[in-house]
Amino acid sequence: MTTARCFALVPAAGVGARSGADRPKQYVPLAGRPMIAHTLAALAAVPELMATLVVLSPTDDLFESCVPGFAGWVARCGGDSRAASVAAGLAELQRRGAALEDWVLVHDAARCLLRPAWVQALIAACVSDPVGGLLAQPVADTLKQSRDGRVATTLDRSDKWAAQTPQMFRLGLLQQALQQARAVTDEASAVEAMGHAPLLVRASAENFKVTWPEDFALAERLLAAPYQVGPSSR
Ligand SMILES: Nc1ccn([C@@H]2O[C@H](COP(=O)(O)OP(=O)(O)OP(=O)(O)O)[C@@H](O)[C@H]2O)c(=O)n1
Numbered sequence: 479m480t481t482a483r484c485f486a487l488v489p490a491a492g493v494g495a496r497s498g499a500d501r502p503k504q505y506v507p508l509a510g511r512p513m514i515a516h517t518l519a520a521l522a523a524v525p526e527l528m529a530t531l532v533v534l535s536p537t538d539d540l541f542e543s544c545v546p547g548f549a550g551w552v553a554r555c556g557g558d559s560r561a562a563s564v565a566a567g568l569a570e571l572q573r574r575g576a577a578l579e580d581w582v583l584v585h586d587a588a589r590c591l592l593r594p595a596w597v598q599a600l601i602a603a604c605v606s607d608p609v610g611g612l613l614a615q616p617v618a619d620t621l622k623q624s625r626d627g628r629v630a631t632t633l634d635r636s637d638k639w640a641a642q643t644p645q646m647f648r649l650g651l652l653q654q655a656l657q658q659a660r661a662v663t664d665e666a667s668a669v670e671a672m673g674h675a676p677l678l679v680r681a682s683a684e685n686f687k688v689t690w691p692e693d694f695a696l697a698e699r700l701l702a703a704p705y706q707v708g709p710s711s712r
Pocket residue numbers: 488489490491492493494495496497503504533556557558559560561563564586587588589687688689
Protein backbone atom coordinates (compact mmCIF):
# COMPACT_ATOMS: atom_id res chain seq x y z
CA MET A 479 0.00 0.00 0.00
CA THR A 480 1.32 3.47 -0.90
CA THR A 481 1.01 6.45 1.41
CA ALA A 482 -0.84 9.45 -0.03
CA ARG A 483 1.32 12.50 -0.60
CA CYS A 484 0.40 16.20 -0.38
CA PHE A 485 0.84 18.63 -3.29
CA ALA A 486 0.07 22.35 -3.38
CA LEU A 487 -1.67 23.86 -6.43
CA VAL A 488 -1.65 27.65 -6.69
CA PRO A 489 -4.06 29.13 -9.26
CA ALA A 490 -2.42 32.38 -10.39
CA ALA A 491 -3.95 32.97 -13.80
CA GLY A 492 -6.35 35.74 -12.81
CA VAL A 493 -6.14 39.39 -13.85
CA GLY A 494 -7.25 40.97 -10.57
CA ALA A 495 -9.92 43.16 -12.17
CA ARG A 496 -11.41 44.22 -8.82
CA SER A 497 -8.03 45.26 -7.43
CA GLY A 498 -7.61 48.25 -9.74
CA ALA A 499 -3.87 47.47 -10.03
CA ASP A 500 -1.83 48.23 -13.15
CA ARG A 501 -0.88 44.54 -13.52
CA PRO A 502 -2.28 41.17 -12.39
CA LYS A 503 -2.56 41.67 -8.63
CA GLN A 504 -0.35 38.67 -7.78
CA TYR A 505 2.62 40.63 -9.16
CA VAL A 506 2.05 43.86 -7.23
CA PRO A 507 5.04 44.50 -4.91
CA LEU A 508 4.22 44.21 -1.20
CA ALA A 509 6.81 44.65 1.56
CA GLY A 510 9.72 44.30 -0.87
CA ARG A 511 8.62 41.50 -3.17
CA PRO A 512 5.71 40.58 -5.43
CA MET A 513 2.61 39.27 -3.67
CA ILE A 514 2.92 35.78 -5.13
CA ALA A 515 6.50 35.46 -3.80
CA HIS A 516 5.14 35.75 -0.24
CA THR A 517 2.51 33.11 -0.95
CA LEU A 518 5.02 30.68 -2.42
CA ALA A 519 7.53 31.26 0.40
CA ALA A 520 4.89 30.23 2.95
CA LEU A 521 4.13 27.03 1.04
CA ALA A 522 7.84 26.28 0.61
CA ALA A 523 8.18 26.29 4.40
CA VAL A 524 5.70 23.40 4.79
CA PRO A 525 7.73 20.17 4.86
CA GLU A 526 4.64 17.99 4.36
CA LEU A 527 4.24 19.32 0.79
CA MET A 528 5.95 17.20 -1.87
CA ALA A 529 5.85 19.97 -4.48
CA THR A 530 4.00 23.14 -5.42
CA LEU A 531 2.52 23.70 -8.89
CA VAL A 532 1.77 27.28 -9.95
CA VAL A 533 -0.87 27.64 -12.68
CA LEU A 534 -0.29 30.72 -14.83
CA SER A 535 -2.14 32.28 -17.73
CA PRO A 536 -0.78 31.08 -21.12
CA THR A 537 0.18 34.72 -21.79
CA ASP A 538 1.95 35.34 -18.46
CA ASP A 539 5.35 36.98 -18.94
CA LEU A 540 5.97 38.19 -15.38
CA PHE A 541 6.35 35.09 -13.21
CA GLU A 542 10.02 34.26 -13.83
CA SER A 543 11.20 37.82 -13.17
CA CYS A 544 8.97 38.15 -10.09
CA VAL A 545 9.92 34.79 -8.53
CA PRO A 546 13.47 34.13 -9.77
CA GLY A 547 14.80 30.67 -9.00
CA PHE A 548 11.40 29.25 -8.03
CA ALA A 549 12.04 25.65 -7.00
CA GLY A 550 8.52 24.36 -7.70
CA TRP A 551 6.60 23.49 -10.86
CA VAL A 552 5.07 26.01 -13.25
CA ALA A 553 2.42 25.38 -15.93
CA ARG A 554 0.94 27.97 -18.28
CA CYS A 555 -2.41 26.18 -18.48
CA GLY A 556 -4.75 28.62 -16.70
CA GLY A 557 -8.32 28.92 -17.95
CA ASP A 558 -11.11 31.48 -18.10
CA SER A 559 -12.22 30.87 -14.51
CA ARG A 560 -10.54 29.88 -11.27
CA ALA A 561 -12.21 26.46 -11.49
CA ALA A 562 -10.88 25.95 -15.04
CA SER A 563 -7.37 26.89 -13.88
CA VAL A 564 -7.56 24.44 -10.97
CA ALA A 565 -8.90 21.64 -13.23
CA ALA A 566 -6.05 22.20 -15.68
CA GLY A 567 -3.58 22.20 -12.77
CA LEU A 568 -4.90 18.85 -11.53
CA ALA A 569 -4.29 17.31 -14.96
CA GLU A 570 -0.77 18.75 -14.93
CA LEU A 571 -0.10 17.27 -11.46
CA GLN A 572 -1.16 13.88 -12.79
CA ARG A 573 1.17 14.26 -15.76
CA ARG A 574 3.96 14.93 -13.27
CA GLY A 575 3.24 11.75 -11.32
CA ALA A 576 0.62 12.63 -8.71
CA ALA A 577 -1.84 9.81 -8.05
CA LEU A 578 -5.61 9.95 -7.71
CA GLU A 579 -5.38 9.25 -3.98
CA ASP A 580 -2.81 11.97 -3.33
CA TRP A 581 -3.96 15.11 -1.53
CA VAL A 582 -4.00 18.46 -3.33
CA LEU A 583 -4.04 21.70 -1.35
CA VAL A 584 -5.41 24.45 -3.61
CA HIS A 585 -4.33 27.88 -2.44
CA ASP A 586 -5.07 31.32 -3.97
CA ALA A 587 -1.97 33.26 -5.03
CA ALA A 588 -3.88 36.26 -3.69
CA ARG A 589 -3.86 34.97 -0.08
CA CYS A 590 -0.31 36.11 0.58
CA LEU A 591 -0.58 36.28 4.39
CA LEU A 592 -0.62 32.50 4.60
CA ARG A 593 1.38 31.00 7.45
CA PRO A 594 2.99 27.55 7.29
CA ALA A 595 1.45 26.62 10.66
CA TRP A 596 -2.07 27.08 9.25
CA VAL A 597 -1.27 24.78 6.33
CA GLN A 598 0.12 22.20 8.73
CA ALA A 599 -3.01 22.44 10.89
CA LEU A 600 -5.18 21.82 7.80
CA ILE A 601 -3.10 18.81 6.78
CA ALA A 602 -3.19 17.35 10.30
CA ALA A 603 -6.98 17.76 10.47
CA CYS A 604 -7.75 16.38 6.99
CA VAL A 605 -5.19 13.67 6.32
CA SER A 606 -7.31 10.96 7.92
CA ASP A 607 -10.65 12.49 6.93
CA PRO A 608 -12.74 10.64 4.33
CA VAL A 609 -13.56 13.88 2.45
CA GLY A 610 -10.98 16.60 3.15
CA GLY A 611 -11.59 20.19 4.11
CA LEU A 612 -10.66 23.82 4.06
CA LEU A 613 -9.44 26.69 6.17
CA ALA A 614 -12.31 28.97 7.12
CA GLN A 615 -13.37 31.57 9.65
CA PRO A 616 -16.72 31.90 11.46
CA VAL A 617 -18.46 35.08 10.28
CA ALA A 618 -18.23 37.80 12.91
CA ASP A 619 -20.30 40.54 11.29
CA THR A 620 -24.10 40.64 11.10
CA LEU A 621 -25.08 39.53 7.62
CA LYS A 622 -27.46 41.58 5.47
CA GLN A 623 -29.10 40.37 2.29
CA SER A 624 -29.42 43.27 -0.14
CA ARG A 625 -31.95 44.32 -2.74
CA ASP A 626 -31.36 47.43 -4.86
CA GLY A 627 -28.71 48.76 -2.48
CA ARG A 628 -30.93 48.49 0.62
CA VAL A 629 -31.30 45.80 3.27
CA ALA A 630 -33.87 43.22 2.27
CA THR A 631 -33.36 41.07 5.34
CA THR A 632 -30.88 40.11 8.07
CA LEU A 633 -29.56 36.57 7.89
CA ASP A 634 -28.81 34.18 10.74
CA ARG A 635 -25.02 34.11 11.00
CA SER A 636 -24.71 31.44 13.70
CA ASP A 637 -23.87 28.67 11.23
CA LYS A 638 -22.00 30.78 8.64
CA TRP A 639 -18.30 30.53 7.89
CA ALA A 640 -16.19 32.46 5.37
CA ALA A 641 -14.28 30.01 3.17
CA GLN A 642 -10.55 30.54 2.74
CA THR A 643 -7.76 28.50 1.17
CA PRO A 644 -5.92 26.14 1.17
CA GLN A 645 -8.70 23.69 0.39
CA MET A 646 -7.49 20.09 0.65
CA PHE A 647 -9.04 17.18 -1.24
CA ARG A 648 -7.85 13.99 -2.89
CA LEU A 649 -6.87 14.60 -6.50
CA GLY A 650 -9.33 12.04 -7.90
CA LEU A 651 -12.32 13.31 -5.93
CA LEU A 652 -11.58 16.94 -6.79
CA GLN A 653 -11.08 16.18 -10.46
CA GLN A 654 -14.43 14.38 -10.62
CA ALA A 655 -16.14 17.16 -8.65
CA LEU A 656 -14.83 19.91 -10.94
CA GLN A 657 -15.84 17.95 -14.04
CA GLN A 658 -19.41 17.75 -12.77
CA ALA A 659 -19.67 21.20 -11.21
CA ARG A 660 -21.14 24.22 -12.93
CA ALA A 661 -19.98 27.69 -11.86
CA VAL A 662 -18.26 27.21 -8.50
CA THR A 663 -16.08 29.75 -6.73
CA ASP A 664 -14.17 27.24 -4.62
CA GLU A 665 -13.20 23.54 -4.59
CA ALA A 666 -15.36 22.76 -1.57
CA SER A 667 -18.51 23.82 -3.45
CA ALA A 668 -17.76 21.30 -6.17
CA VAL A 669 -17.17 18.56 -3.60
CA GLU A 670 -20.35 19.54 -1.72
CA ALA A 671 -22.34 19.21 -4.96
CA MET A 672 -21.37 15.52 -4.94
CA GLY A 673 -23.04 15.14 -1.56
CA HIS A 674 -19.95 15.36 0.66
CA ALA A 675 -19.46 17.58 3.70
CA PRO A 676 -15.94 19.05 3.77
CA LEU A 677 -14.34 19.67 7.16
CA LEU A 678 -14.13 23.30 8.33
CA VAL A 679 -10.74 24.03 9.92
CA ARG A 680 -10.59 27.37 11.69
CA ALA A 681 -7.80 29.68 10.55
CA SER A 682 -7.44 33.44 10.97
CA ALA A 683 -8.95 36.60 9.52
CA GLU A 684 -5.38 37.49 8.53
CA ASN A 685 -5.59 34.84 5.83
CA PHE A 686 -7.67 37.20 3.71
CA LYS A 687 -7.69 37.37 -0.07
CA VAL A 688 -6.31 40.59 -1.55
CA THR A 689 -9.27 41.61 -3.70
CA TRP A 690 -10.01 45.37 -3.48
CA PRO A 691 -7.63 48.35 -3.91
CA GLU A 692 -7.52 49.03 -0.15
CA ASP A 693 -6.43 45.43 0.59
CA PHE A 694 -2.88 46.06 -0.67
CA ALA A 695 -2.07 48.53 2.13
CA LEU A 696 -3.45 46.18 4.79
CA ALA A 697 -1.51 43.21 3.38
CA GLU A 698 1.66 45.28 3.24
CA ARG A 699 1.32 46.36 6.88
CA LEU A 700 0.84 42.77 8.00
CA LEU A 701 3.70 41.44 5.85
CA ALA A 702 6.05 44.09 7.18
CA ALA A 703 5.26 43.19 10.81
CA PRO A 704 8.17 41.64 12.74
CA TYR A 705 8.64 37.92 12.15
CA GLN A 706 7.18 35.96 15.03
CA VAL A 707 8.52 32.60 16.15
CA GLY A 708 5.93 30.00 17.11
CA PRO A 709 2.69 28.54 15.77
CA SER A 710 1.54 31.82 14.19
CA SER A 711 4.84 32.59 12.41
CA ARG A 712 4.98 33.13 8.68
N1 LIG B 1 -9.17 32.48 -14.54
C1 LIG B 1 -8.62 32.52 -13.31
C2 LIG B 1 -9.14 33.40 -12.32
C3 LIG B 1 -8.53 33.42 -11.06
N2 LIG B 1 -7.46 32.64 -10.82
C4 LIG B 1 -6.77 32.70 -9.52
O1 LIG B 1 -7.65 32.38 -8.48
C5 LIG B 1 -7.28 33.06 -7.29
C6 LIG B 1 -8.48 33.71 -6.62
O2 LIG B 1 -9.19 34.51 -7.55
P1 LIG B 1 -9.47 36.07 -7.42
O3 LIG B 1 -9.03 36.60 -6.15
O4 LIG B 1 -10.87 36.29 -7.84
O5 LIG B 1 -8.45 36.64 -8.52
P2 LIG B 1 -8.78 37.33 -9.88
O6 LIG B 1 -9.70 36.49 -10.70
O7 LIG B 1 -7.46 37.66 -10.46
O8 LIG B 1 -9.52 38.69 -9.41
P3 LIG B 1 -10.77 39.42 -10.03
O9 LIG B 1 -11.95 38.48 -9.84
O10 LIG B 1 -10.88 40.66 -9.26
O11 LIG B 1 -10.46 39.63 -11.49
C7 LIG B 1 -6.21 34.10 -7.69
O12 LIG B 1 -4.97 33.67 -7.21
C8 LIG B 1 -6.30 34.12 -9.19
O13 LIG B 1 -5.05 34.41 -9.84
C9 LIG B 1 -6.98 31.76 -11.79
O14 LIG B 1 -6.02 31.04 -11.56
N3 LIG B 1 -7.60 31.71 -13.03
